[in-house]
Amino acid sequence: VAQRSASNGRTGRPPVTSRAEILAAARRLIDRDGWEKLTVRRLAAELGIGPTTMYHHVRDKEALLLLLLNEYASQIPQPELPGDPKERIVTATIAIHDALAEWPWAAEVLTANGFVGLFAASSLWPVETIIAATVETGRTLEQAVDVFRNIWFYTVGEILVQAHSPRRAIERDPFFTDLDPAKTPHLAAIGNDWPLLATHPNYAGGLKSLINGLLPD
Amino acid sequence: VAQRSASNGRTGRPPVTSRAEILAAARRLIDRDGWEKLTVRRLAAELGIGPTTMYHHVRDKEALLLLLLNEYASQIPQPELPGDPKERIVTATIAIHDALAEWPWAAEVLTANGFVGLFAASSLWPVETIIAATVETGRTLEQAVDVFRNIWFYTVGEILVQAHSPRRAIERDPFFTDLDPAKTPHLAAIGNDWPLLATHPNYAGGLKSLINGLLPD
DNA sequence: ACCTGAACACCGTTCAAGT
DNA sequence: ACCTGAACACCGTTCAAGT
Numbered sequence: 001v002a003q004r005s006a007s008n009g010r011t012g013r014p015p016v017t018s019r020a021e022i023l024a025a026a027r028r029l030i031d032r033d034g035w036e037k038l039t040v041r042r043l044a045a046e047l048g049i050g051p052t053t054m055y056h057h058v059r060d061k062e063a064l065l066l067l068l069l070n071e072y073a074s075q076i077p078q079p080e081l082p083g084d085p086k087e088r089i090v091t092a093t094i095a096i097h098d099a100l101a102e103w104p105w106a107a108e109v110l111t112a113n114g115f116v117g118l119f120a121a122s123s124l125w126p127v128e129t130i131i132a133a134t135v136e137t138g139r140t141l142e143q144a145v146d147v148f149r150n151i152w153f154y155t156v157g158e159i160l161v162q163a164h165s166p167r168r169a170i171e172r173d174p175f176f177t178d179l180d181p182a183k184t185p186h187l188a189a190i191g192n193d194w195p196l197l198a199t200h201p202n203y204a205g206g207l208k209s210l211i212n213g214l215l216p217d
Numbered sequence: 218v219a220q221r222s223a224s225n226g227r228t229g230r231p232p233v234t235s236r237a238e239i240l241a242a243a244r245r246l247i248d249r250d251g252w253e254k255l256t257v258r259r260l261a262a263e264l265g266i267g268p269t270t271m272y273h274h275v276r277d278k279e280a281l282l283l284l285l286l287n288e289y290a291s292q293i294p295q296p297e298l299p300g301d302p303k304e305r306i307v308t309a310t311i312a313i314h315d316a317l318a319e320w321p322w323a324a325e326v327l328t329a330n331g332f333v334g335l336f337a338a339s340s341l342w343p344v345e346t347i348i349a350a351t352v353e354t355g356r357t358l359e360q361a362v363d364v365f366r367n368i369w370f371y372t373v374g375e376i377l378v379q380a381h382s383p384r385r386a387i388e389r390d391p392f393f394t395d396l397d398p399a400k401t402p403h404l405a406a407i408g409n410d411w412p413l414l415a416t417h418p419n420y421a422g423g424l425k426s427l428i429n430g431l432l433p434d
Numbered sequence: 435a436c437c438t439g440a441a442c443a444c445c446g447t448t449c450a451a452g453t
Numbered sequence: 454a455c456c457t458g459a460a461c462a463c464c465g466t467t468c469a470a471g472t
Binding site: 111124125127128131132135141142144145146149150152153154155156157158160161179183184185186187189190194197198202206208209210211212213214216 | 341342344345348349352358359361362363366367369370371372373374375377378381396400401402403404406407411414415419423425426427428429430431433
Binding site for chain 1: 454455456457458
């Protein structure tokens with residue numbers, strides 16, 4: 001590589017790594033050790049490079065996360081989309097949801113960085129699909145953006161809450177114990193059953209309800 | 218105070234601070250310098266105590282945040298609740314939403330810690346209200362918990378996304394510029410207008426749609 | 435009983451110097 | 454052109470020693 005660079009007309013010290021290698025290592029690190037363990041220094045160690053070399057390939061850590069996110073998002077496969085607009089919205093949304101649910105840190109990056117404006121073009125098909133389908137039902141572009149945003153709020157919330165909820169229901173034994181039944185009768189009745197009732201996830205069901213509420217026939 | 222402690226039968230070095238003082242200082246710090254600036258060390262400096270004294274009053278930083286959150290949540294005033302169950306849900310939810318929207322870091326703590334199980338009893342009235350109202354519409358307790366969770370997802374998502382969205386629409390000038398109109402025609406058409414279309418917030422509207430979708434008559 | 439500073443094991447980032 | 458280590462300005466937390 002160094003030789004090629006030289007014959008390429010480029011001069012100076014040959015690179016020891018590249019943006020692509022950095023992104024691959026970051027993904028390896030997250031998959032192996034978890035999202036919290038992705039630090040600039042650990043990443044450098046993973047690559048066997050100096051702790052500050054990354055800064056020659058990526059602006060800073062935030063930019064790294066954004067690159068990582070877009071790389072991941074661009075790999076979300078576009079499913080068969082149904083003809084019915086509302087069903088199409090459901091299908092497209094579930095595709096984003098399931099992809100993000102597998103990589104909850106992605107949703108975290110997304111929230112932490114504001115909004116979809118940071119998505120690269122390659123990952124925008126779900127957004128386009130939802131907007132287009134809404135317009136197809138007779139709504140204006142402005143209303144369609146609104147519909148998308150509401151769906152987005154719901155989806156982000158579900159993923160983040162789910163991601164941080166304790167896996168096992170047993171983790172916090174005394175749940176709604178010692179509640180005053182006079183003030184909160186229902187919660188007192190539920191008591192320790194809350195985790196049981198609340199754990200079984202039904203994202204698709206809630207999503208359909210939301211869409212039906214947003215787009216009544 | 219030290220003297221009283223002594224006459225109290227207590228011995229040893231008199232305390233220089235208390236849990237209440239720590240919580241008050243933390244809130245002062247957040248309100249003045251922002252949520253990101255709340256660190257154990259800055260908090261100690263704010264109080265004029267050693268950087269590690271906090272650990273004698275609060276288990277660790279996470280516990281501090283939870284205490285802070287519950288203190289804040291218990292201060293959410295309970296509004297007049299309408300008789301109609303669905304309207305009652307809207308009113309109660311908007312009360313939580315508005316309180317959390319003013320303190321977005323609270324929503325962050327809440328997500329970061331899983332779920333409502335961490336709420337102290339004093340802050341549970343909105344949860345109780347939503348569950349009770351849903352049961353009143355003829356649903357089971359299990360369905361009511363589901364309704365609450367869906368509302369919670371939507372609310373948390375809205376607050377977190379809103380909190381991290383850039384205040385001014387102008388911050389990222391080239392928005393959906395240079396999109397391929399063949400692949401994403403609607404987004405290409407929207408282009409730089411996205412921030413304009415997407416900024417005007419309508420939480421209450423989306424919430425009502427969600428509730429209508431979840432609880433059809 | 436309560437407080438303290440030193441210390442540990444980390445962060446992200448800048449920058450002058452080196453190849 | 455690219456890489457490096459030292460350095461800066463921080464974190465949260467533990468713990469022995471002090472009052």
